[in-house]
Amino acid sequence: MNEIKPGSVLDLRGVACPNNFVRAKLKLEEMRSGDILEIIIDDGEPIKNVPRSIKEEGHKIIKAEKINSYFSLLVEKA
């Protein structure tokens, strides 16, 4: 998994559940299958909910990285 460049970035830090997921979902809907979106979300409730919801919608999380108190997720649109 060397350096995958996201097509777009969505910074959802400070956005509460379920709005963070809804915004990610809307963003993904604009994209084409195979496109990569980087999502930045807070640790805590958001990290408990957003990744599993993304997986449930059929998208693939190709990379997750914890940076201080937030996570960067690279999501490949289904």
Place this chain on the structure above:
Amino acid sequence: MSEYNLSELKSGGLMKQKKKDLFSLRLRIVGGFINASQLIKLSEIANKYGKGHVHLTTRQGVEIPNINFKDVEKVKKELGKDGLQMGACGQRVRTVTACQGRECSHGLIDCLLLARDIDKEYFGIGGHPHKFKIGITGCPNGCIKPQENDFGIMGRLRKKFIKEKCTYCGLCASVCPVNAIEVNKNSNDVVFYEDKCIGCGDCVYSCPANAWQKTQEGYSVFVGGKMGKFPKLGIKVFDFIETKERVLEIIKKSLIFYKESGIKGERFRDTLDRIGIDKYKKAVI
């Protein structure tokens, strides 16, 4: 009021109200599931025979109040056309409650299916010292409050870790509610404390790399929960029952135990406290 036997009426889900000749009809709603055409029927009946409203109960049921005694048989017949039956009151196995199970993103088991199986087998059975309530919740979030039931069931899962798939991102450790997982990014190391794990599956459903995978689903069993005037939370007696058939068997044996060992008027918890939880476990295993 003298021409009918109150306790007999109660067994069939009829509850006398304060006002003369008025009854509230309790329905047999299993696992909180009611379809749209049944809702329309309820609305029609409440308008035609009641006072235009229904009451939603704490056990996911519906009661139609203000039905005159002379209309009861007619109402029952009309409800029956849409598959609606009367519920249970008194010293009986009550309507089984259930959460949405797998329809919810956290649910680990099919709660409605299990609720229907239990209902089919045991609903309304009497002859026990007191009432017997069964509740099924799909995961350790416990939304149905299984610990408040005489017999509570909770969906659980077991899982395995596939090292080759893991990217050591640490997401599982962040989502785990009981800190049962430690991830060390620098040394590519994952430590799993199995004794801490509550089997909620949060790691399995969140892992970006599918390194945590479900191996088995099962059921925790709680007994002796009750509310009322002297509330007590249920005691977890079985941590992981592997099959639905075993759960049904434990219910069957629990009811026999309660019937044989309980004193009239005593809730299941009081029987358990008096006889001892170990003796109960021996009787049902």
